[in-house]
Amino acid sequence: MNLPLDVALRGVDITRLPYPPDPGIVFTSIANDSRNAQPGALFIAIEAERDGHDFIPDARRNGAIGVVARRVIDLGPWLPASERGSFAYIVVDDPIDHLQGLAADHRAAIDIGVVGVVGSVGKTTAKDVAAAVLRRRLNVLSSPGNFNNEIGLPIALLELTDQHERAILEMGAYHQGEIAALCEIARPTAAIVTTIGPTHLESFGSIEAIEHAKGEIVAYLPETGLAILNGDDPRVRRLASRARCPIVWYGTGDQNIIRARDIRMRGLDGVAFVIQHPDGEFRVETPLIGRHAVYPCLSAAALAFADDFSEADVAAGIASIGSTSRLVPRPGRNGSTxxxxxxxxxxxxxxxxxxxxxxxGGRRVAILGDMLELGIAEEDAHRGAGRRAAATADVLWAVGRRARAIGQEAELSGLRNVYYADDEADIAFAPERGDLILVKGSRGMHLERVVERLVEAS
Structure with missing residues (x-):
């Protein structure tokens, strides 16, 4: 990134600046967390649970050379008068709006195909697989991690240069209208829609609202665009009525244009399957784990075929993915995984x-925590997970208040080895050789601490 100060000052009333900065300042990155500020960064001070204005001095100590803020804080000892010219203090009404405006202007200045990836689950993997495949032939910008909201997407988009040939951006939402707003910034020319389910149901209010929100990107696409939709998901299929552009369906059912068949599970080594498409079929192997891994591979293939990629390029890209999935096997204690x-x-x-x-083939252990933000679907969702756990696991730990329903339903379904914990610190489990231990829960349950205990000194 090379963001000159005069561009960063887009629409700013310079009379609000506390002092004149050096006009030659050029920002090389953007950060909204002072801990992540690198030398040359522009820090965005956001007022949230913690007020970003309180961390402006920390951002500067970490190398930031400017800030976008709503107000001027006491410059005091952290920014002596003799050093102020080298640190741009930009004052605006709303730092997030300003960031979004910079990103929208930047996107508008670059003629490039932009792919938006939306869905209730699987967005990050679908984005990463698509990027891996397109990189066989193209210079691709892919949003890092889960930079998918009103702050992360603009930051990712500002990394776009005229050297890039495609951009693949994940788009998330908690309310209707948020994906539409992201589309106004990123101006996608194609979309991948993964699944529609009750994720964030608490904030959306209903599954119908979630479906409408995911469809906002389909409605946005121009007539010359392309919608790549999961044809196995009934709610995703309904989005076709909102499309003005061509649609490519992907999935395992006969109704799909890009279809997987002869799916062969290879355990922790991944999945092998045949991709069928209008001009033929070919076998691929991916290191991604689980039957559901075929879906991001299929959506990536659909995107690549739209760019006239060969079967060989698609297969090579799918095989090269690496550990992009969040479902990552790690060596555990006592010979477990x-x-x-x-x-x-x-x-x-x-x-x-x-x-x-x-x-x-060995002992199967599931350590499952609360699923948060499910609203009225909370009880049914946890009980459904309990029934699935009873059919797939030999041992179940249910962690958290909501997860008690997982354990109770698993016991009702015939699973004998069910244990309960109020939080991650209460789990007392000794892994054995050959165990496969799944650890999964919402971020607020902090089950990553369980993972670290299970893999330490392995």
Whole structure:
């Protein structure tokens, strides 16, 4: 990134600046967390649970050379008068709006195909697989991690240069209208829609609202765009009525244009399957784990075929993915293997992760935490996970108040080895050689601490 000060000052009333900065300042990155500020960064001071204005001095100590803020704080000892010219203090009404405006202007100045990836689960993996495939032939910008909201997406988009040939951006939402707003910034020309389920149901209010929100990107696409939709998901299929552009369906059912057949599970080594498309079929192998791994591979293939990629390029890209999935096997204590999926949890992703346990020949252990933000679906979702756990696991730990329903339903379904813990600190489990241990729960349950205990000194 090279963001000159005069561009960063877009629309700013310079009379509000506390002092004149050096006009030659050029920012090389953007950070909204002072701990992540690198030398040359522009820090965005956001007022949230913690007020970003309180961390402006920390950002400067870490190398930031400017800030976008709503107000001027006491410059005091952290910014002596003799050093102020080298640190741009930009004052605006709303730092997030300003960041979004910079990103929108930047995107508008670059003629490039932008792919937006949306869905209740599987967005990050779909984005990463698509990027891996397109990189066989193209220079691709892919949003890092889960930079998918009103702050992360603009930061990712500002990394775009005229050297890039495609951009693949993940888009998330908690309310209707948020994906539409991200589309106004990123101006996608194509979209991948993964699944629609009750993730963030608490904030959306209803599954119908979630469906409408995911469809905002489909409605946005121009007539010359392309919608790549999961044809196995009934709610995703309904989004076709909102499209003005061509649609490519992907999935395992006969109704799909890009279809997987002859799916062969290879345990922790991944999945092999045949991709069928209008001009033929070919076999691929991916290191991604679980039957659900075929879906991001299919959506990536659909995107690549739209760019006239060969079967060989698609297969090579799918094989090269590496450990992009959050469902990552790690060597555990006493000869066990830990499936680290502690980052987040939703009903669809929990079911898919549990299915990975089903084919394991040794003892199968599921450590499942609360699934948060499910609203009125909370009880049914946890009980559904309990039934699936009873069918796929030999041992179950239910962690948290909500997860008690997982354990209770698993016991009702015939699973005998069910244990309960109020939080991650209460889990007392000794892994054995040959165990496959799935650890999954919402981020607020902090089950990554369990993972670290299970893999330490392995």
């Amino acid at each position: 830990v499936l680290d999926d502690a980052y987040n949890a939703a009903p669809l992703s929990v079911a898919a992760a549990l299915d990975v346990l089903a084919d394991h």
